[in-house]
Amino acid sequence: MARENQTVVTEFTLAGFSNFPDLKIPLFLVFSLIYLLTLFANIIIITAIRLDRNLHIPMYFFLSILSFSEICYSLVIIPNMLANLLREKKTISFIGCATQMCIFLGFGCTNCMLLAVMGYDRYVSICKPLRYQILMNQRLCTKLVACSVSLAFIFSTSETIIIFTLPFCGPNKVKQFFCDMAPLLQLACGRNYIGEIVIFILCVLVVFCSFLFILLSYFFIVNTVLKIPTTAGKQKAFSTCASHLIVVVVHFGCASIIYLRPKSRYTLDEDTFISVSYTMVTPLLNPLVYSLRNKDVQIALKKSLGKSSCTQRM
Incomplete structure (x- = not known):
């Protein structure tokens, strides 16, 4: 009976802005x-990589997958957020909230793992250039992407199940503009300490381990680059990694602030600001950084835009 009296929350209200x-x-x-x-x-990046055969290499294959993941990542959150800015009633159903969280976390974890895979690709390219095409073959690249997506959604589904099996019987106002883990845990009537530990461990595995893998890749990259005798050679090697590093720092910086800090540090305004950064700015940053800093992508973009303009004239 006590359990039945607790299951009264059928929808959540998003505090938003x-x-x-x-x-x-x-x-x-x-x-x-x-x-x-x-x-x-992101669509332009995917199209340019698809159309330009010079970009049909692992590095840009991973970049196109990352861009697609960023599109899905934004699509889960932003349209509903924009609609809620104009609505008086900012509600989301219990199932809708769980679905949004699962998909959002899934693509967020996918992005972390893809960035780790891209770090490995840079490591093989710079440290083992003669074996690059053999090691980073199409079959392995496809497997790396498939494993990243599969593991990411296993983690996100596990975290979502742990959270939404908790009893929600009191206030239903989520202090966020989307269904995220921390504000929902604050609303739960009961505590699942084992579940919360599991969630934290999964977050550490995704965020920290992916970042650690990237650090290890760049440790070997730096060690190899420093052995290059010419300054021009060193600059060329580092330039191929610059775009990836910028995206990594911003992405993992925001993820660490949100998911690896103490629960007592949550405030609505700060969380909203940080959440806007990693749900809106980061997905835009990825194509901008690669298009502004990468000459191959710039050439491909010019070719794609040139072809489209010629087609329109005809």
């Missing part, structure tokens, strides 16, 4: 613009 009621329209316009730019930039 309720602390900024006068900024709803400006925020809607700014976020809409960022979202459209994110979709456009």
